[in-house]
Amino acid sequence: MTIGALRSIIIENVFQQAVGLSVVESWLEQLQSNGYRLTNARRAVVQTVARSQRALSPMQVFEQARSRYPALGLVTVYRTLEKLEELKLIQRVHQLSGCNAYLALAEGHQHLIICLECGRAEYFEGEQMEGFFSQVGERHGYRVCEHWLQLFGICRECRTNEN
Amino acid sequence: MTIGALRSIIIENVFQQAVGLSVVESWLEQLQSNGYRLTNARRAVVQTVARSQRALSPMQVFEQARSRYPALGLVTVYRTLEKLEELKLIQRVHQLSGCNAYLALAEGHQHLIICLECGRAEYFEGEQMEGFFSQVGERHGYRVCEHWLQLFGICRECRTNEN
DNA sequence: GGTGATTTTGATAACGATTTTCATTTTCAA
DNA sequence: TTGAAAATGAAAATCGTTATCAAAATCACC
Numbered sequence: 001m002t003i004g005a006l007r008s009i010i011i012e013n014v015f016q017q018a019v020g021l022s023v024v025e026s027w028l029e030q031l032q033s034n035g036y037r038l039t040n041a042r043r044a045v046v047q048t049v050a051r052s053q054r055a056l057s058p059m060q061v062f063e064q065a066r067s068r069y070p071a072l073g074l075v076t077v078y079r080t081l082e083k084l085e086e087l088k089l090i091q092r093v094h095q096l097s098g099c100n101a102y103l104a105l106a107e108g109h110q111h112l113i114i115c116l117e118c119g120r121a122e123y124f125e126g127e128q129m130e131g132f133f134s135q136v137g138e139r140h141g142y143r144v145c146e147h148w149l150q151l152f153g154i155c156r157e158c159r160t161n162e163n
Numbered sequence: 164m165t166i167g168a169l170r171s172i173i174i175e176n177v178f179q180q181a182v183g184l185s186v187v188e189s190w191l192e193q194l195q196s197n198g199y200r201l202t203n204a205r206r207a208v209v210q211t212v213a214r215s216q217r218a219l220s221p222m223q224v225f226e227q228a229r230s231r232y233p234a235l236g237l238v239t240v241y242r243t244l245e246k247l248e249e250l251k252l253i254q255r256v257h258q259l260s261g262c263n264a265y266l267a268l269a270e271g272h273q274h275l276i277i278c279l280e281c282g283r284a285e286y287f288e289g290e291q292m293e294g295f296f297s298q299v300g301e302r303h304g305y306r307v308c309e310h311w312l313q314l315f316g317i318c319r320e321c322r323t324n325e326n
Numbered sequence: 327g328g329t330g331a332t333t334t335t336g337a338t339a340a341c342g343a344t345t346t347t348c349a350t351t352t353t354c355a356a
Numbered sequence: 357t358t359g360a361a362a363a364t365g366a367a368a369a370t371c372g373t374t375a376t377c378a379a380a381a382t383c384a385c386c
Contacts, residue, residue: 037353037362058344073365078344096309099262100343113303124299133314136287141319142276146259148313151296153305200333200382221373236336241373263372 023050023104027089036083044069045080054119055093055101093121096152115155124151186213186267190252199246207232208243217282218256218264256284259315278318287314 021029027046032038044065049056056064062077081102084090093101095114103112103121110123126149137144154162184192190209195201207228212219219227225240244265247253256264258277266275266284273286289312300307317325 035362039352039363041364071365075345075366076364079363094257094262094311099257113299113305113307115305116308122303124303136276137314137316140276140285140287142278142314142316143322144276144314144316145279146315148257148311148315150311151300151305151307152309152311153300153307156304159306198333202334202381204335234336238337238374239335242334 027084030087030089031083034087040069041072041076042080044072045077046084049081049084049090049102050104052104053121055095055103055114055121056119057098057101061102094148094150095119111149111151113151113153115158116152117154117158120155120157190247193250193252194246197250203232204235204239205243207235208240209247212244212247212253212265213267215267216284218258218266218277218284219282220261220264224265257311257313258282274312274314276314276316278321279315280317280321283318283320 024043024047027050028038028043031042031046036042045061047068048061048065052064058074058077058081061081062072062074065077066072081090085092085102088105090102091105092099093103093112093114095101096116101119106123111126112121113124114121129147129149133147134144187206187210190213191201191206194205194209199205208224210231211224211228215227221237221240221244224244225235225237228240229235244253248255248265251268253265254268255262256266256275256277258264259279264282269286274289275284276287277284292310292312296310297307
């Protein structure tokens with residue numbers, strides 16, 4: 001287990017103790033409070049995506065969530081991911097290998113480091129980059145309103161498994 | 164015209180004077196020297212992509228290149244883009260609105276600033292970021308081997324046209 | 327310049343991922 | 357418990373991209 005993964009688990013636990021909700025319960029509650037109904041299909045998808053440390057494609061979500069709720073249909077996975085993205089609970093992650101994976105969104109805007117082998121993804125903070133970004137924008141005549149910073153590499157676990 | 168666009172034109176002119184080739188001619192020559200034949204279809208695609216300051220989708224390339232060579236087929240555009248990418252003359256650009264646009268590749272690895280309105284794209288240098296990137300990697304247990312840094316905004320021309 | 331092997335082409339069909347349609351089932355407020 | 361509304365899964369439709377194939381274009385050789 002990486003330090004980052006461990007930290008994210010600790011943070012989740014602290015959050016759980018403070019609020020009394022797991023991430024899964026929090027997401028389900030947000031779905032409900034936004035007028036969406038709670039169904040077994042949605043519970044299965046939410047449990048899969050919220051607990052995953054990896055960016056998952058709709059098909060991967062489908063396969064994993066079906067083990068919790070076998071009647072699940074792939075279309076419902078697409079529809080649920082759409083709603084979770086709309087509520088800003090997940091985000092689409094772009095990778096060299098494709099752009100259809102989804103990952104739990106962290107608080108605040110952060111940057112990503114992703115494993116090329118297994119898709120494990122972790123957020124990191126970029127210190128005072130915004131200043132540099134709008135400087136670059138000015139220099140080129142752009143008004144910057146969004147930025148992507150992603151690092152790709154091999155995580156410790158994948159390096160260990162390969163040797 | 165932005166400073167960046169102006170600069171890239173100046174750089175291209177300097178390159179032309181030094182080497183005696185336009186970008187278009189240089190690309191065509193590289194296609195040929197890699198065993199590919201020169202055809203009217205390829206000339207039309209190369210002229211379109213090499214001269215564009217914007218990231219263009221295969222369909223956009225098709226539409227623009229067809230005005231030069233009306234017999235052109237969309238499939239040939241895909242095939243030509245594939246070869247240009249293989250020769251590292253162009254790169255696929257990922258955007259919020261989609262991930263199927265292609266842009267002339269600049270010398271050396273650089274970062275991109277892209278207009279959300281019109282797709283205009285320019286490269287910029289990121290000073291000593293590599294150090295920070297591998298630091299982040301180490302902290303999270305990753306061996307970093309690739310990075311993406313892209314800024315999105317509205318270019319000067321689009322801001323002017325809107326007001 | 328002509329010739330012919332080889333590459334390239336465009337039209338068509340095939341493909342895979344995603345979205346739409348629709349009748350049935352499920353949810354949840356009353 | 358009931359019923360209106362939402363959500364579901366299966367099937368069909370759609371979209372961008374890729375494979376197939378016979379015809380056309382390229383270019384090394386004469």
